[in-house]
Amino acid sequence: MSHKVRIALDAMGGDHGAAVVLAGADLSLTRHPDTSFILVGDEAVIGPLLANRPALRAASRVVHTDVAIKMDEKPSQALRHGRWRSSMWLAIDAVKKGEADVAVSAGNTGALMAMAKFHLRMMPGVSRPAIACLWPTLRGESIVLDVGASIGADVQHLVQLAIMGSAMASVVFDLERPTVGLLNVGVEEVKGLEEIRAASQVLRGTACGHMDFKGFVEGDDIGAGTVDVVVTEGFTGNIALKTAEGTAKQLASYLKSAMSRTLAAKIGYLFARQAFKTLKDKMDPRKVNGGVFLGLNGVVIKSHGGTDAEGFAAAVDLGYDMARYELLAKIGRTLGQSAAPAAAGEVAS
Amino acid sequence: MSHKVRIALDAMGGDHGAAVVLAGADLSLTRHPDTSFILVGDEAVIGPLLANRPALRAASRVVHTDVAIKMDEKPSQALRHGRWRSSMWLAIDAVKKGEADVAVSAGNTGALMAMAKFHLRMMPGVSRPAIACLWPTLRGESIVLDVGASIGADVQHLVQLAIMGSAMASVVFDLERPTVGLLNVGVEEVKGLEEIRAASQVLRGTACGHMDFKGFVEGDDIGAGTVDVVVTEGFTGNIALKTAEGTAKQLASYLKSAMSRTLAAKIGYLFARQAFKTLKDKMDPRKVNGGVFLGLNGVVIKSHGGTDAEGFAAAVDLGYDMARYELLAKIGRTLGQSAAPAAAGEVAS
Known part of the structure; x- marks a missing residue:
């Protein structure tokens, strides 16, 4: 892989949402400057947070959606109401479409697994x-x-x-x-x-x-x-x-x-x-x-929901390694x- | 239960054998003076160790056998060669016969469970x-x-x-x-x-x-x-x-x-x-x-094999409680x- 590592982030996932996700991505970017991000979430929330992070802004593309999966939503519920349009789904969708090499979310584990399985399907x-x-x-x-x-x-x-x-x-x-x-x-x-x-x-x-x-x-x-x-x-x-x-x-x-x-x-x-x-x-x-989801046609990383920027950065780093080393x-x-x-x-x- | 708590000890069990078993029993006896012991094992080994422990000697009866189960023996093997005559079996047998309220062994867990199941049978x-x-x-x-x-x-x-x-x-x-x-x-x-x-x-x-x-x-x-x-x-x-x-x-x-x-x-x-x-x-x-074996017609306690006198005493104390409080x-x-x-x-x- 010679191009940049392209990471799709569910910017709305986790207990602390976009603030932690963006701070974590920024931190990981300093360690891996050859990364580009797709930030999926509410533009009105992401925009102002990016304003203070010029390096991250330069490396990112924002995909807007105002649908976010709740941390306590049941996987079947999440799949029903969040398919095609939630930040979690669209991050996975970027991997499915080949626009990203890996998706990272700090959201609801059950929902993330259900969507990843549904959309990416099992590896042969x-x-x-x-x-x-x-x-x-x-x-x-x-x-x-x-x-x-x-x-x-x-x-x-x-x-x-x-x-x-x-x-x-x-x-x-x-x-x-x-x-x-x-x-x-x-x-x-x-x-x-x-x-x-x-x-x-x-x-x-x-x-x-x-x-x-x-x-x-x-x-x-x-x-x-x-x-x-x-x-x-x-x-x-x-x-x-x-x-x-x-x-x-x-x-x-x-x-x-x-x-x-x-x-x-x-x-x-x-x-x-x-x-x-x-x-x-x-x-x-x-x-x-x-946590790395294995066995799917695409790499998805689950970050702890309650983590801070340092913790989210570790999950992004892990995603980077998975993609970079194929x-x-x-x-x-x-x-x-x-x-x-x-x-x-x-x-x- | 108004009589003494009667504890049968597999004196040859564990990595360190009779020295640790007797020292542990002696320690537990100072905490529960209303205990009597049946010490099952090689008299030639137990005798000299008891000489220095007058309180324990006064509270104990020795049952001699020179058969001991090895720590690495397979349960089926142990049952074959140690049934009726090993120190482990005879300690369980004392419970079976109503001569002891509980048996304690630091020996081989698999063998102890196999013998306890075989001899005491499951509770209705x-x-x-x-x-x-x-x-x-x-x-x-x-x-x-x-x-x-x-x-x-x-x-x-x-x-x-x-x-x-x-x-x-x-x-x-x-x-x-x-x-x-x-x-x-x-x-x-x-x-x-x-x-x-x-x-x-x-x-x-x-x-x-x-x-x-x-x-x-x-x-x-x-x-x-x-x-x-x-x-x-x-x-x-x-x-x-x-x-x-x-x-x-x-x-x-x-x-x-x-x-x-x-x-x-x-x-x-x-x-x-x-x-x-x-x-x-x-x-x-x-x-x-x-570890307390539950579900059998009798109480058997398994001590860690590698423990010292303090640890074995804790297992004996546990056996005491199980018997005393029925x-x-x-x-x-x-x-x-x-x-x-x-x-x-x-x-x-």
């Missing part, structure tokens, strides 16, 4: 979509998928998740052969679900140039960074992700209260404040903001190569 | 066993079950988990009507799995004096302590538990490295060391050690009361 060879996220680990970052797009997974879907996740890891982490693990439990003799065992056999049997399959991993392997890509179906993945977020919040709260309880602790905090800042940065959920082409190639063994798995399962 | 009205654990939260502690005994759950089993978990919460937390939530994901319009929705309807429909059903909770509600009892099937529960453990380890490691990076941080650490100690205590996994009788009563609506659920599902 992929049965269901997935959401992949970056997960900070002791070794850096890993990719975990699916964190909530589809509930349950058969052998085929688990194998597809491994393929899509490893393609994404090769793009994001610049790795030739990312390591991949299947999330499982370790306490039972006959470990885990039938389909996970079967998927493991298929993945072991695949002579994979593009992934290094390491077998099963457990919940505590995610944070340890044992593998680059952790594969699981969306129910378990979503619960693992939110459980980890809850645990991080809980420990941050313990730390805060411990550090403010006594005078000595407060003095200690002052001395160590740079260290606490480093720690806070390390735990900053904004830095790994952005995620979809990589997934397509790998799916093609893996078609034979995946089909064998279908027979075996 | 319970289809499958579960493992419940205490989970530290921002509000104190919650109970999470199942964390790995059974994979998958139908409506009936989820309802039974809610009943058993709330009975355990009433015992451990001394609550009349513990709050109960079903673990689910929140991003889909049609939220979660069919059986979880159906179980929610059954639990809502049950006029429950013994639990306050709060509907669905998400992964981050566990650490927040939103409900007293979090119900999920064993696959997801095990992954949530291990993911949280992994996240806690990860953050502790970040904190440690941040506090040792600069001189100022080290000085800060010295000032705040009491606060860090409080924090460490709060995060101490040993204090909430012990967990099984409570579960039995509640199952009886709930039999009608639970059966209705079966028809509906």
Whole structure:
């Protein structure tokens, strides 16, 4: 890809709407000047915000609509009233029409997935979509998928998740052969679900140039960074992700209260404040903001709805990487190569 | 229960064997002097260790066997070679025979569950066993079950988990009507799995004096302590538990490295060391050690294999509470009361 990376933004999405979206885009633009934006939303809102951001204005084209999807709208409702004309739909539509390489929205996850599926359709060879996220680990970052797009997974879907996740890891982490693990439990003799065992056999049997399959991993392997890509179906993945977020919040709260309880602790905090800042940065959920919708004919990134400009910029950066390093082409190639063994798995399962 | 609480210990279980088991029992005995122990294991090992622990020796009876289950033995193997004669089996057997109120082992989880199921059998009205654990939260502690005994759950089993978990919460937390939530994901319009929705309807429909059903909770509600009892099937529960453990380890490691990076941080650490100690205590996994096997005709507690005396004592304390406050009788009563609506659920599902 030699042209600019073209990113369509749902300017009205998220808890804070256009102010955060535009500030985030501006920030990302300083890091990737070879980006152009399509800003979809209410011109009356976007116009004044762009006035103070000349660099962003120069890199952007505004597509007006006054229909925005609410954060609490049901996906079916959103699809009914927002199709063809909402800012979310039109951002996805820009990808569909080839006017943008990627769409980013901080809006309602369910509505975004429903519209993306409806409009972009599944890639050939992929049965269901997935959401992949970056997960900070002791070794850096890993990719975990699916964190909530589809509930349950058969052998085929688990194998597809491994393929899509490893393609994404090769793009994001610049790795030739990312390591991949299947999330499982370790306490039972006959470990885990039938389909996970079967998927493991298929993945072991695949002579994979593009992934290094390491077998099963457990919940505590995610944070340890044992593998680059952790594969699981969306129910378990979503619960693992939110459980980890809850645990991080809980420990941050313990730390805060411990550090403010006594005078000595407060003095200690002052001395160590740079260290606490480093720690806070390390735990900053904004830095790994952005769920990548995988399996569709187009790249869509979901930003956390409640994030700020820094967080939204991280989601835009992620979209930039996905487009610049040609995620979809990589997934397509790998799916093609893996078609034979995946089909064998279908027979075996 | 007016007599002493009688606890059977698998003295050979765990990574460190009898030394940790006896030290833990001794510690728990100082907190609950109305305990008597049956110590099952190799007399030649136990005898000398008891010599230095007169209080424990006075409260204990040793049952000799030189067969011990290995930590890595497969459950079926363990059952084959260890039935009737291993320290693990004989501790469970003491419960079976009514000689002990509860058995505690730090041995191999799979083997312990296999033996407990085989020997104690399921309670009437319970289809499958579960493992419940205490989970530290921002509000104190919650109970999470199942964390790995059974994979998958139908409506009936989820309802039974809610009943058993709330009975355990009433015992451990001394609550009349513990709050109960079903673990689910929140991003889909049609939220979660069919059986979880159906179980929610059954639990809502049950006029429950013994639990306050709060509907669905998400992964981050566990650490927040939103409900007293979090119900999920064993696959997801095990992954949530291990993911949280992994996240806690990860953050502790970040904190440690941040506090040792600069001189100022080290000085800060010295000032705040009491606060860090409080924090460490709060995060101490040993204090909430012990998985309770639920659904069997007898109480069995699984301690972490790698724990120390303090951790093993926590598991023994937990066993003491379960016996003293008559967990099984409570579960039995509640199952009886709930039999009608639970059966209705079966028809509906």
